[in-house]
Amino acid sequence: xxxxxxxxxxxxxxxxxxxxxxxxxxxxxxxxxxxxxxxxxxxxxxxxxxxxxxxxxxxxxxxxxxxxxxxxxxxxxxxxxxxxxxxxxxxxxxxxxxxxxxxxxxxxxxxxxxxxxxxxxxxxxxxxxxxxxxxxxxxxxxxxxxxxxxxxxxxxxxxxxxxxxxxxxxxxxxxxxxxxxxxxxxxxxxxx
Amino acid sequence: xxxxxxxxxxxxxxxxxxxxxxxxxxxxxxxxxxxxxxxxxxxxxxxxxxxxxxxxxxxxxxxxxxxxxxxxxxxxxxxxxxxxxxxxxxxxxxxxxxxxxxxxxxxxxxxxxxxxxxxxxxxxxxxxxxxxxxxxxxxxxxxxxxxxxxxxxxxxxxxxxxxxxxxxxxxxxxxxxxxxxxxxxxxxxxxxxxxxxxxxxxxxxxxxxxxxxxxxxxxxxxxxxxxxxxxxxxxxxxxxxxxxxxxxxxxxxxxxxxxxxxxxxxxxxxxxxxxxxxxxxxxxxxxxxxxxxxxxxxxxxxxxxxxxxxxxxxxxxxxxxxxxxxxxxxxxxx
Amino acid sequence: xxxxxxxxxxxxxxxxxxxxxxxxxxxxxxxxxxxxxxxxxxxxxxxxxxxxxxxxxxxxxxxxxxxxxxxxxxxxxxxxxxxxxxxxxxxxxxxxxxxxxxxxxxxxxxxxxxxxxxxxxxxxxxxxxxxxxxxxxxxxxxxxxxxxxxxxxxxxxxxxxxxxxxxxxxxxxxxxxxxxxxxxxxxxxxxxxxxxxxxxxxxxxxxxxxxxxxxxxxxxxxxxxxxxxxxxxxxxxxxxxxxxxxxxxxxxxxxxxxxxxxxxxxxxxxxxxxxxxxxxxxxxxxxxxxxxxxxxxxxxxxxxxxxxxxxxxxxxxxxxxxxxxxxxxxxxxxxxxxxxxxxxxxxxxxxxxxxxxxxxxxxxxxxxxxxxxxxxxxxxxxxxxxxxxxxxxxxxxxxxxxxxxxxxxxxxxxxxx
Numbered sequence: 001x002x003x004x005x006x007x008x009x010x011x012x013x014x015x016x017x018x019x020x021x022x023x024x025x026x027x028x029x030x031x032x033x034x035x036x037x038x039x040x041x042x043x044x045x046x047x048x049x050x051x052x053x054x055x056x057x058x059x060x061x062x063x064x065x066x067x068x069x070x071x072x073x074x075x076x077x078x079x080x081x082x083x084x085x086x087x088x089x090x091x092x093x094x095x096x097x098x099x100x101x102x103x104x105x106x107x108x109x110x111x112x113x114x115x116x117x118x119x120x121x122x123x124x125x126x127x128x129x130x131x132x133x134x135x136x137x138x139x140x141x142x143x144x145x146x147x148x149x150x151x152x153x154x155x156x157x158x159x160x161x162x163x164x165x166x167x168x169x170x171x172x173x174x175x176x177x178x179x180x181x182x183x184x185x186x187x188x189x190x191x192x
Numbered sequence: 193x194x195x196x197x198x199x200x201x202x203x204x205x206x207x208x209x210x211x212x213x214x215x216x217x218x219x220x221x222x223x224x225x226x227x228x229x230x231x232x233x234x235x236x237x238x239x240x241x242x243x244x245x246x247x248x249x250x251x252x253x254x255x256x257x258x259x260x261x262x263x264x265x266x267x268x269x270x271x272x273x274x275x276x277x278x279x280x281x282x283x284x285x286x287x288x289x290x291x292x293x294x295x296x297x298x299x300x301x302x303x304x305x306x307x308x309x310x311x312x313x314x315x316x317x318x319x320x321x322x323x324x325x326x327x328x329x330x331x332x333x334x335x336x337x338x339x340x341x342x343x344x345x346x347x348x349x350x351x352x353x354x355x356x357x358x359x360x361x362x363x364x365x366x367x368x369x370x371x372x373x374x375x376x377x378x379x380x381x382x383x384x385x386x387x388x389x390x391x392x393x394x395x396x397x398x399x400x401x402x403x404x405x406x407x408x409x410x411x412x413x414x415x416x417x418x419x420x421x422x423x424x425x426x427x428x429x430x431x432x433x434x435x436x437x438x439x440x441x442x443x444x445x446x447x448x449x450x451x452x453x454x455x456x457x458x459x460x461x462x463x464x465x466x467x468x469x470x471x472x473x474x475x476x477x478x479x480x481x482x483x484x485x486x487x488x489x490x491x492x493x494x495x496x497x498x499x500x501x502x503x504x505x506x507x508x509x510x511x512x513x514x515x516x517x518x519x520x521x522x523x524x525x526x
Numbered sequence: 527x528x529x530x531x532x533x534x535x536x537x538x539x540x541x542x543x544x545x546x547x548x549x550x551x552x553x554x555x556x557x558x559x560x561x562x563x564x565x566x567x568x569x570x571x572x573x574x575x576x577x578x579x580x581x582x583x584x585x586x587x588x589x590x591x592x593x594x595x596x597x598x599x600x601x602x603x604x605x606x607x608x609x610x611x612x613x614x615x616x617x618x619x620x621x622x623x624x625x626x627x628x629x630x631x632x633x634x635x636x637x638x639x640x641x642x643x644x645x646x647x648x649x650x651x652x653x654x655x656x657x658x659x660x661x662x663x664x665x666x667x668x669x670x671x672x673x674x675x676x677x678x679x680x681x682x683x684x685x686x687x688x689x690x691x692x693x694x695x696x697x698x699x700x701x702x703x704x705x706x707x708x709x710x711x712x713x714x715x716x717x718x719x720x721x722x723x724x725x726x727x728x729x730x731x732x733x734x735x736x737x738x739x740x741x742x743x744x745x746x747x748x749x750x751x752x753x754x755x756x757x758x759x760x761x762x763x764x765x766x767x768x769x770x771x772x773x774x775x776x777x778x779x780x781x782x783x784x785x786x787x788x789x790x791x792x793x794x795x796x797x798x799x800x801x802x803x804x805x806x807x808x809x810x811x812x813x814x815x816x817x818x819x820x821x822x823x824x825x826x827x828x829x830x831x832x833x834x835x836x837x838x839x840x841x842x843x844x845x846x847x848x849x850x851x852x853x854x855x856x857x858x859x860x861x862x863x864x865x866x867x868x869x870x871x872x873x874x875x876x877x878x879x880x881x882x883x884x885x886x887x888x889x890x891x892x893x894x895x896x897x898x899x900x901x902x903x904x905x906x907x908x909x910x911x912x913x914x915x916x917x918x919x920x921x922x923x924x925x926x927x928x929x930x931x932x933x934x935x936x937x938x939x940x941x942x943x
Contacts, residue, residue: 019532022699026530035698038642059664059797061694062882262723264593265732272734280730285723287596288732290619293589296581300548300593300601301723303577307547307599313725331589334582 001054002150005064007083008073008137011043016163017073017137018049023159024141024151025053033058046081053150069148072096073123073136075104089113092148096123096136116187119147121179130175131168142176146183153180219410220251227254227283229263234281235273239442241406241432241449242270242347246318248406249345249430252413254284256420257314262286262301266294266319266328269354269434270347292327294319295335298342306341314420317344321362322352325389332389336396336425343419343426346389349434357437361387364457365508366501367489369437374492383504390429390463397466398425405431405458407450411472415462431458439488451483456509459516474518480506527704533665533695536702537630538563540669542573543710544628544676546602547717548594550579552587554609555642556692557632561604584609588616588629595625596731598722600676603627606692607634607648614652621656621747623731624721626679626686628672629657633793633844634692635877639928643878644692646792646844649821650853656747658686658754659822660774661792665690665700667819670773673705674761676714681757683720684750689821691794691844693878705769713768751823758820776825778817779832781807785814787894788833790858791842792818795874795881799842802886813890818854829861838868840893842886842904844875851901868896874904910934 004021008014015036022032030053037048050064065085069092072083087093089112095101097120101110110118121143123136131138138160145153153176160172220226229250236243254261263286265271271288274281289297298317305313317335319328324346335342351369352358359369359381366380374380393401399422404412412430419426433449435442452458453472457480460472481502484490493502513519529536538560541549549568551561565580567573577594581587584605591601605613610631620627631649635641649659658678662668668690675686690696721731735743755776762774780800782788789799796817806813816832818825833839839862841855852871859869870893875881885905892898914931918924 019699023530026528026701031701032530033698033700035694038693058700060801060883061691061794061797063880065882065884260725262597262725271732275730275733277733277735277739280733282730283728285725285728286730287593287723288730289589289592289596289623290615293585293592293616296586296589297593297596299579299581299586300550300590300595300599301597302593303548303550303579303590304594304597304599304601307575307577308597330583331586334586337582338579 001052001058002069003064003067004051004053004069004071004144005067006049006051006071006073007077007081008047009043009077010045010047012047012073013135013137014047014073015049017071017141018051020138020141020156020159020163021051021144021151022053023162024145024155027155027158028151030055031058037063046077067091069094069144069150071140071144073140075099078104078106084109090117092117092144093119094140094143094147095120096140098122098125117147119143119183119186121183123179126175126179126182130178131171138172139175139179142179143183146180146187153177156180219248220255220413221248223255226251227259229254229282229284230274231281231283233279235276236269237434237436237442239435239445240269240273241434241445242320242349243273244409244445245347245406245412245430245432246270248409248412249416249428250284250316252416253314253316253343253420256417257312260313262305262313262315264289264294264298264301264315264317266317266323267291267354268320268323269349270318270320272354291323293331294323294328295342295344296331298344299335299338299340302341311341315342317342319344319346320353321346321348321350322360325361325387333392333396336393336398336427339398339424341423341425343416343428345416346427346429347432348429349432349437351434351437353434353437361385362389364505366493366505368492369489379492380489383501390427390461393427393429394463394466394468396425398427399423399465400426401429401463402427403429403431403458403460405449405453405460406433407431407446407453408460408472411460437489439491440486444486448483448486451478451486454478455480455483456513456518457483457505459512459518461516468516471516471518473520474513477513477519480509527706528701529704530699530701532559533668533690533698533700534559534632535563536665536669536700536704537672537690538567539704540672541602541628542567543705543707544602544673544714545600545711545716546573546576547599548577548579548591548601549603550581550587550590550594550601551603552581552584552605552609554584554606556634556644556696557604557606557609557630559696560630560632584613585616588613588620588627591627591629592616592620592623592625595620595627596623596721596723598717598719598724600680600717601625601627602629604630604632606632607636610648610652611636614655617652617657618655620685624683626676626683626717626719628675628679628686628688630672631687631689632692632696633689641877642692644694644844645876645878646689647846647876649687649689650845652687653822653853656684656751657822658682658684658751658820660686660688660819661821662688662690662695663778663794663796663817663819665695665698666702666771667773668695669702669704670765670769670771673710673714674765674774678754678757678761680717682750682754684754689793694794703771709768713765754820755823755825774819776818776820777828777832778819780815780817782814782816782832782836784812786812786837787814787840787890788836788838789813789815789840789842789890790818790829790833790854791815792821792854793844795842795844798881798883799886802883802890805883805887806890811890811894813894821854821857824857824860826857826861829858830865833858833862833867834865836867838870838893838896840870840872840890840898842872842874842881846873846876870898870900870902872902872904879905
């Protein structure tokens with residue numbers, strides 16, 4: 001089972017991001033479970049959503065306490081909320097930020113992590129460019145596909161097309177694929 | 193010989209009046225083929241205004257719908273005296289659910305008729321003042337707001353009679369009830385409280401609202417029949433004396449009801465889509481004391497301390513007369 | 527057809543395929559997505575021959591359903607928590623009148639203190655009203671139970687409550703198999719009422735019944751639920767034959783055959799419990815679990831059969847009988863009448879507190895080591911309790927309890943679970 005925890009603020013599409021991730025896994029024939037953790041429902045409040053992916057039926061119904069991947073949609077949550085609780089050092093971290101892990105003050109924390117599993121993505125900027133709205137969830141899914149290899153970008157695209165009406169879906173597909181390509185090229189550069 | 197116009201007043205029986213009318217203008221009760229929707233054998237008190245009003249209203253509705261009517265009843269006197277287990281005096285499909293939900297249950301029945309493809313089967317909801325103005329108020333307003341195709345009939349005897357004459361928001365000022373006893377500085381129900389549901393119904397701008405009285409049963413029938421011609425939410429509020437609760441003589445029920453109308457305390461009017469479209473003028477105005485004196489629930493007003501309060505009640509009547517133009521020439525009839 | 531959709535959506539699609547004729551609902555978290563989904567289907571025409579009515583309160587919602595059902599229409603509504611309480615009078619009324627209404631409960635805690643998250647206190651508050659109560663373990667089962675519920679309700683002339691955990695199931699995206707209209711039509715025939723308001727054949731419904739017959743009427747209601755004990759397994763078997771999977775039934779035993787410790791629970795927590803059972807079985811512990819689906823009627827014989835040979839039984843309850851302890855435990859003890867074994871009640875998950883594998887693992891180990899109290903509140907913060915009791919003892923005007931505790935707990939946002 002692969003477990004993802006997504007952190008963000010109300011209004012940033014945290015919950016729909018987890019839902020689309022589950023649809024992407026479904027499209028590939030796997031079982032997936034996505035669910036939110038609500039505090040008071042208001043824009044800007046810290047929000048979490050979870051997604052589990054497995055090849056067999058998922059029976060577990062607790063929050064994701066030991067994520068394999070943490071996706072952080074809003075870096076202002078860093079140092080405010082324990083975003084990395086339960087994340088083991090083989091885990092993936094994706095952060096929506098133009099700043100590097102070092103600039104974000106996370107170098108010490110991520111010392112034991114595999115560098116290939118850490119990724120900062122300018123997801124908000126990519127979303128603004130293609131969709132015109134500062135909702136970073138879709139680009140982060142594209143990035144997640146690239147950094148983790150857990151789902152294919154084609155599945156992310158399929159999930160996007162299922163969720164949005166055609167015109168909006170097209171823009172989101174562009175955002176996701178740009179983020180995917182960006183992360184892919186960064187990794188290739190790093191490998192080279 | 194010159195033709196003379198003679199005004200014909202009904203004075204207590206329909207015998208004379210009916211025979212001078214065309215058949216389709218006669219009272220339903222004059223027809224041997226009437227449904228008797230509320231059949232004899234029920235357990236209402238002698239002189240019960242509600243039993244009288246219900247019988248006329250529902251039979252009129254049945255004639256208007258060619259017998260295709262379902263009745264929904266709130267808990268209360270009518271429900272209790274009409275269905276003493278294991279008997280029922282209802283000849284039509286009838287359901288009693290709860291005290292406060294008659295309007296909602298009726299909305300559900302109406303929805304079922306639409307979805308079953310029998311919209312010609314109409315629905316009437318009925319309740320006393322308690323079940324309508326108080327505990328059923330929320331559901332009533334909801335039914336009005338949705339404009340559900342339901343005729344809601346309120347039988348207003350101005351208190352919770354079935355449970356022993358307790359005060360409701362329809363209880364008039366100064367009336368003695370078990371919870372507004374005739375003791376203390378202000379005996380009886382407090383002035384300045386109360387709810388006028390016909391006016392509230394008017395404020396919902398529903399297709400038809402009318403007040404009626406058992407003093408004028410033909411008018412009551414006409415209003416119910418008119419209501420049944422209209423689709424959407426409709427409300428008819430009938431004033432029905434309760435001899436037991438009011439402390440009046442069973443034989444005086446219609447007389448007391450007539451005095452309420454002719455004093456101005458119970459105005460008869462009709463409203464369509466929020467505008468008053470008709471009212472029945474008072475033929476022969478009487479002072480409120482004529483009405484109040486016949487009821488023990490107002491007896492305490494006729495001692496030394498009561499005079500000022502009688503004047504307040506007269507003021508209410510006078511305000512109604514002014515507001516509804518009850519002493520002006522007749523303007524419209526349906 | 528396989529879909530990856532929200533639990534609420536799955537239920538909406540299942541209900542839609544049951545050809546409901548009148549749907550009426552008042553919004554309350556966490557049921558909103560179900561009725562919104564159905565409302566959209568009606569408005570778009572996808573769900574035809576159906577009236578969708580927006581009502582002004584939950585009391586009105588069930589009342590509209592009562593009227594519609596009495597008039598011969600297949601009626602459905604949904605609610606939770608405070609809404610269920612607000613319609614309480616109508617809940618008893620519908621059962622007493624014998625109207626086959628189906629209602630979804632998106633299980634949610636009841637205030638005060640106000641709480642929007644999951645537990646079973648709402649449906650438990652109506653457990654004796656005469657409705658059949660079924661608890662879904664998964665969103666697939668929630669979907670399936672609604673289809674079975676309409677047939678069950680109409681065959682018995684008894685209303686049915688399908689309970690599904692709020693947020694945990696209602697707001698979770700899961701893979702579900704949504705049946706075709708043809709398959710549902712083959713399983714669920716059109717509604718043929720036992721009693722109906724019909725101008726061609728008038729009846730009076732809702733008479734007053736006095737001491738001379740009230741007991742008999744109530745006994746017949748009880749008898750009806752006893753018949754449900756037979757009908758529920760028959761329907762789940764018929765469902766399996768038609769749809770190819772097992773859903774519902776009275777109880778679901780899991781690895782209980784030689785179990786020394788058996789965990790009993792209702793609803794979605796059974797999934798987590800099964801995971802822990804598997805882990806402990808791998809480590810050699812003889813442990814199993816029993817999920818109860820039909821809580822009313824309570825399957826005394828079936829529960830007894832599964833539990834009777836165990837050494838200890840741990841009932842995990844998402845509800846609390848204040849001043850007593852367990853609610854489900856009462857039924858379990860009843861079922862085990864005459865049998866001596868160790869019985870434990872664990873109150874867990876109240877107000878949406880997560881029930882974790884780790885906590886359950888510890889709990890089951892403690893039970894196995896006979897270190898578990900008879901009544902336990904899982905993950906209770908003893909320090910917090912101590913703090914509050916001391917605080918209240920210091921001054922008469924100690925202020926609202928909930929607020930004082932929250933002040934001490936701190937920002938919820940910083941906690942994952």
